[in-house]
Amino acid sequence: MTNSGIIYAVNGPIIRTRGDSGFTLHEMVYVGPDRLVGEVIGLETGSTTIEVYEETGGLRPGMSVDGSGAPVSVTLAPGILHQIFDGIERPLTEIGKKSGIFISRGISVPSLDESKRWDTHILVKDGEEIQGGAVIAQVPETPAILHKVMLSPRLSGRVLKPVCDGSYTIKDRLFTLLQDDGTELPITMTQQWPIRTPRPVVRRFSASEPLITGQRILDTVFPIAKGGTAAIPGGFGTGKTMTQHQIAKWANADIIIYIGCGERGNEMTQVLEEFSELTDPRSGNSLLDRTVLIANTSNMPVAAREASLYSGLTLAEYYRDMGYDVAIMADSTSRWAEALRELSGRLEEMPAEEGFPPYLASRLSAFYERAGAMRNLNGSNGSVSIIGAVSPQGGDFSEPVTQNTRRFVRCFWGLDKNLAYARHFPAIQWMGSYSEYLSDLAAWYSANVDKRFMDYRNQMVRILTKEASLMEIVKLIGSDVLPDDQRLVLEIARVIRLGFLQQNAFHPEDTCVPLKKQFLMMDIILYLYRRSSELIHMGMPMSVLKKQGIYDRIIAIKYDVPNAHPELFQDYRKEIDSFYDAVVEQNA
Ligand SMILES: Nc1ncnc2c1ncn2[C@@H]1O[C@H](COP(=O)(O)OP(=O)(O)OP(=O)(O)O)[C@@H](O)[C@H]1O
Numbered sequence: 001m002t003n004s005g006i007i008y009a010v011n012g013p014i015i016r017t018r019g020d021s022g023f024t025l026h027e028m029v030y031v032g033p034d035r036l037v038g039e040v041i042g043l044e045t046g047s048t049t050i051e052v053y054e055e056t057g058g059l060r061p062g063m064s065v066d067g068s069g070a071p072v073s074v075t076l077a078p079g080i081l082h083q084i085f086d087g088i089e090r091p092l093t094e095i096g097k098k099s100g101i102f103i104s105r106g107i108s109v110p111s112l113d114e115s116k117r118w119d120t121h122i123l124v125k126d127g128e129e130i131q132g133g134a135v136i137a138q139v140p141e142t143p144a145i146l147h148k149v150m151l152s153p154r155l156s157g158r159v160l161k162p163v164c165d166g167s168y169t170i171k172d173r174l175f176t177l178l179q180d181d182g183t184e185l186p187i188t189m190t191q192q193w194p195i196r197t198p199r200p201v202v203r204r205f206s207a208s209e210p211l212i213t214g215q216r217i218l219d220t221v222f223p224i225a226k227g228g229t230a231a232i233p234g235g236f237g238t239g240k241t242m243t244q245h246q247i248a249k250w251a252n253a254d255i256i257i258y259i260g261c262g263e264r265g266n267e268m269t270q271v272l273e274e275f276s277e278l279t280d281p282r283s284g285n286s287l288l289d290r291t292v293l294i295a296n297t298s299n300m301p302v303a304a305r306e307a308s309l310y311s312g313l314t315l316a317e318y319y320r321d322m323g324y325d326v327a328i329m330a331d332s333t334s335r336w337a338e339a340l341r342e343l344s345g346r347l348e349e350m351p352a353e354e355g356f357p358p359y360l361a362s363r364l365s366a367f368y369e370r371a372g373a374m375r376n377l378n379g380s381n382g383s384v385s386i387i388g389a390v391s392p393q394g395g396d397f398s399e400p401v402t403q404n405t406r407r408f409v410r411c412f413w414g415l416d417k418n419l420a421y422a423r424h425f426p427a428i429q430w431m432g433s434y435s436e437y438l439s440d441l442a443a444w445y446s447a448n449v450d451k452r453f454m455d456y457r458n459q460m461v462r463i464l465t466k467e468a469s470l471m472e473i474v475k476l477i478g479s480d481v482l483p484d485d486q487r488l489v490l491e492i493a494r495v496i497r498l499g500f501l502q503q504n505a506f507h508p509e510d511t512c513v514p515l516k517k518q519f520l521m522m523d524i525i526l527y528l529y530r531r532s533s534e535l536i537h538m539g540m541p542m543s544v545l546k547k548q549g550i551y552d553r554i555i556a557i558k559y560d561v562p563n564a565h566p567e568l569f570q571d572y573r574k575e576i577d578s579f580y581d582a583v584v585e586q587n588a
């Protein structure tokens, strides 16, 4: 017997019911005759406040609301990958088949395919005692990913009468669990998990491995760790979505959860199309085989947008529990914060900065807090990395969402509209951005790429910092007054900016660059700097050095040296040596 209430007020996505309904906080409810999905967000004696995840047009006082007896949850089982869901895990492709392009309201389609049979290998034995999180079976979910079916974290007990290996649906009984209190529970592949509750783990690790993205300014200059957090703030058209697409395509995560939150619908279609064409460089399979899309685009209801981040997080944590490295892209967290603001306004809460509710900061913190590298209940290690785009109005980073996000993330990849106008992409500012993972990751780079990696990276950053301060002088009095060693700094900084930081997402070689090549590029640029410095110290003027065209040759390395041919860097070294000899000879 479920509880129910009667509507007395409707205000956009917020409705109120009167009387003691018996609902619990965060309970999922069905609203009105169309049974729209909603969530209880406030309880007072005699009245309940509910947020409805669908258009509420047509609802009126007097209609009834039925409880479901459970909090808003996602369904977890094989069949999640390769899917596109809305903010509360409804499968958009299935719904599309049923109701055309637009989601008709109250439509009830199960989140995952319940009739599909999965080739299942059972891992538990009759009589075995198991704990929450234990891997009970495995299923090849896609060619790329082995799905580890787990016992819900909240259960434990003894396995009775397990089935044999075979083909089963997510609703079939795999065994019966004899719980400690003596009750028996049929166990299937399916778990439900409330989206607002983090899935439990044994403990958190400190970051030690980078999430490698193939993007030079990220991997080398501002790296993010597996299990880390990063924000990409940027004004209109500066490259937030593009940067997230690049990471989603190339990052060495096992699973990608892409949450399109309040952004354009065609961008999600683009992800679908591009990803289905691309193959994962590691496994050779379609990128969609390791990807889940959550679409809550600008034309979809705001309340579901608010929920979409939590649904995405819960799916991510579920795959982390299997021992995978998961990366979440959220585009854009500003639209999510705006949904929060709109709902808060309707609830007549006291607004804080710029109309955002006072709990904006705690919500953002709770979101990023769910990232991390973890030891799971079943003893495996996995990670959830979160990369959130932020879209401040007019690119002004002092607004509340950017400022609060900055407090909770450890990488800040600030996009600059001047760089974007100049078509310097990725338009990530090298002066205003930062990564707090450098010291955590230094040992990894040293052991896995080269001992000199971080030293080179720091030398490059020092050159860029020098350039920035020299540019102040140049702006005031021109570059002619600078001594040649400083003009050389400007020239090398130009090589770093154009040859290293700038990276073309549309170029087949440049779109994703292995760490080895990133290192060799730094090596060659710094070698050029060293040899040029020697010439300057011998009294050669910068104007003579520039005539050789060597600086532009090095800038073009990103296109001219294929990723698979690092040995070609030797030729460039020789070229720099002959450049040195030529300058010396001419001026002898
Ligand atoms: N790494 C890149 N390489 C090449 N071009 C890029 C790159 N990043 C961005 N661009 C260019 O910038 C354009 C705008 O990028 P994008 O759509 O990602 O911006 P955005 O910040 O998401 O914009 P909006 O505020 O509208 O969401 C792209 O269409 C592309 O032409």
Ligand SMILES: [Mg+2]
Residues within 6 Å of the ligand: 240, 241, 242, 263, 331
């Ligand atoms: Mg965008």
